[in-house]
Amino acid sequence: MFRIVSIARANSREALSSLRAARLRTILGLIGISVGISSVIAMISVGEIAKQQARKQFESMGTNIVVVRKSHSISTSEGREQQIQLSDVMNMTQSIPSITDAGTRISGYGGFVHAGTEVGEGSIQGVTQSFASVAKLPVRSGRFISDLDINRLFCVVGYDIALAMREAGTFEIEGSLIELEGNLFTVIGSLGPVSENYALPVNIDANRSVFVPISTSSRLNSKPEIDVIIARSRKDLNYELVTEEVTNYFRSRNPDLVLDVFSAQQLIKQMEAQMQTFTLLLATVGSISLIVGGVGIMNIMLVSVAERRREIAIRRALGARRGDIQSQFLIESVILTMAGGLLGIGIGLAATYVICQFTGWDYLVSPISVVSGLVTATFAGLFFGYQPARQAARLDPIVGLQSGG
Amino acid sequence: MKDSRDKLELVDIYKTYRVGPVTTQVLCGINLEVAAGDLVSIMGASGSGKTTLMNTIGLLDHPTSGAYIFQGQNTAKLKDKQLSTLRGRHVGFVFQSFHLLPLLTALENVALPLVYQGESRSQMKRRALEELEKVSMSDRVNHRPDQLSGGQKQRVAIARALVVQPSLLLADEPTGALDPDTANDVIVLLKKMNAEQGVTILIITHDPAVARQCKRQLQIDNGQLIENHVKAAIDRESFVPDVGADYFAQVTTG
Known part of the structure; x- marks a missing residue:
């Protein structure tokens, strides 16, 4: 147990310094993932705010309202x-x-x-x-x-x-x-x-x-x-x-x-259905950009693994197990996506604010969106970092010790 | 001192590489026993299999056949996790091109093997400082490798290899990238560590001057080991360094 903690701590520290060392690559990775996360954040926040707004309107009007209108079509x-x-x-x-x-x-x-x-x-x-x-x-x-x-x-x-x-x-x-x-x-x-x-x-x-x-x-x-x-x-x-x-x-x-009869509950249902279409659209956009960002992260991590083959081999020679190497690269990709996630949360909340300014809705920070942004970022890091980390762990130390880099 | 578990034994080791249709026999029936606390040199020409032998002894490479007994265990049966643990605890490596991690300071480089042992941070620092002290690098603990000279880098590498107090230190051409004076310092340091700490040291070299300073000298040729019993003879000769393996061949045959 103590070994895991010690390695995780050292790995996080080293991940930070290696991300710092490859600054340009890190920034590119951050951009990709933060665009994805910010779409997710904006999606959830706007959905949440719109729902809140609709609820507020009906609450002021009362949910037991029934409107009867002459049907126009007949x-x-x-x-x-x-x-x-x-x-x-x-x-x-x-x-x-x-x-x-x-x-x-x-x-x-x-x-x-x-x-x-x-x-x-x-x-x-x-x-x-x-x-x-x-x-x-x-x-x-x-x-x-x-x-x-x-x-x-x-x-x-x-x-x-x-x-x-x-x-x-x-x-x-x-x-x-x-x-x-x-x-x-x-x-x-x-x-x-x-x-x-x-x-x-x-x-x-x-x-x-x-x-x-x-x-x-x-x-x-x-x-x-x-x-x-x-x-x-x-x-x-x-x-x-x-x-x-x-x-x-x-x-x-x-x-x-011929009359049309509307009830508030029915209208709420309709509105929710509309909102669902809207949310689905945003979710699609968010997912696509998240996948694009994630593939970017994967690419960056693969390059990082290829560049650090010698380092990996040295660590293996010094007693690192395959799992230690894998966790090192997973931690690195998670740190990268979490940083991208934090950036994305900021951008997403700002975008939500702008949307609220345009629509005249009350701006609020939905905690669910922030939490799900971080969870998504972490998950993206694990998901897209898995293959590169596995590749690093499976590297033959003998080959790595002979290679440059 | 070291117990009998610390001796290592290779029995009939073969190593074959297969690249496509081409099969290369690198090690052809190596038999070797190294006693605890010994200081052994292995000489050989390029491609003679000396690095493969070292990787095998260092548990980085698996022999195709044969038994390798290390720390009282037949290593052929061990899984990667156990091999890594064994390697981390009992084997120290020193490489020709130092192989220090460029982003880490001297102190962090030396402490690195302890990370994989699960040591506490304070313990890691204490032991790494101790080890740097032994190689006279106390005044360079916060320097990065690119701020150190070749000799200094190799000292840090030796400290890193010894920080876990291994029973075996494997040095692959430890002086290959150094000028003669610095090379000599490094050998003197290794000899000192062997004498003071009782760590078994295997030095792979093609420098007879280095080999000459070892207690036991071996030569590898075409994947086979030859024990060199003519140390005394060489010592009597007016020795000219850097003549390479051919010189040995002459001496042994002549």
Whole structure:
């Protein structure tokens, strides 16, 4: 046991000095392996960060969200477009056991004029009372639209609109008037900032919207149409069951109406599948560069063995066993790949940082990526160093003592 | 002192090399017994098989047939691991071109055999320093081989060979790359080690001046050993060094 420790220590020390002696070769080897390892690191880190990002988005939105949308692809048999009926939406919570809450909207577009100035343009959404809770809209002041505000000219302004109104000189937003497409509305509340969730198949854009009662909207809008239902399911349910119940419910109401039902869980699954494709692509790139780097290491080690045949023979004459020589060269290649690995981890994390800057994701160092980078590097050293080390160990000392180098 | 295990014995050793269809007989029935503590020279022309004989005795080469008894064991039956252990513990090598490792200091070179014995670092350093002291190289311990002269390198090599306190030291042309004065110093040193430590020394040389200083002289010719009993005769002659093996041939036949 003591012999192994003593040899390993001496071998590591000598490996370092021999790597230093063949500087150019060492650097070339380092470049190869560090490119491979950095791809692996970037691959794992980006995958990890993207997953984290998706999870965060859904966590903010709630994993029990269900989105129902009219299917775009289907045109109806009578040539007349089928519509989602508001009454069917209002009955969802009573008729579908798995649904606890449901809200909907009629979407329009227009400019907003307040105190004689244009304070923005965006969507004018006619919503039900539940829309705030299902879409998680934070009411900052006043109140949200109520189902009792039937046909009233009340509105709730989004964060950016409220900001613009303050800039126009209005400090008391509630009770002030805002002109939407020729009608004067009384502002009854305003929302806090909402970050848009791009993972959902619905665009809310709450910050730049004005929300009005759905009944008002259907009267003022020339072509009122419910485009989306956002609902919440009971938390413990399987998404397939929820989707089935919702689909069946609407089919029983109107068999001609074709809807797409999305659940958060399903979306997460889809996203994960997409991520898997992405990860697979990165893994392929990483593996290829790792193999190229590894072959480089193998080449370098083979050259090193060939150059040091005399040294190997001398060591054998001095009592080194085949195993000692093999371990010496394995240690050398592992040190080389570990150094390349450390370099690669640095490059990989830097690359991840750059990717995060571009995508706007939160940068984080995933410990798994660092650990797997080191493990991969070590493994590459052992794998690609094995053949050269074996060759060194099998060298005939007599031949080696006669050779130069 | 050394016990009887330290004698070595070669019985009917043959060594044949086969390169393609060509078979070369290098050693043809070598019989040799070397007593513990002896100082033996083996002379021979190039290609006479003297290096092969040394490699065989040093357990680096396997004979094609015959028995080699070293440390009381028939080495033919031993595996690489056991041979390496035996070689590391009991055999020291000194080569014509020194064969020091260029990246290591004198101290590290001398300590190297101890690495394979599993010695502790402090022990390695202590023993290597001791050995360097014996060869008067204490003032050069941290020098690399390229900072040493030929004679100094060979001293370091001798220290390295002796650091494990082997029973046998094999020197293959130890003075071949040195000028006559330095060569003489090295031989004097080897003789001193033989006398003081009782280590058996086998010197392979083609220099009669070196051979002359050994207790026992052998000659190898066409793979066969001839005992040279005419040391006294040579001593009586007014000896001219560096005339080579032909001189011996004349003396033995004449």
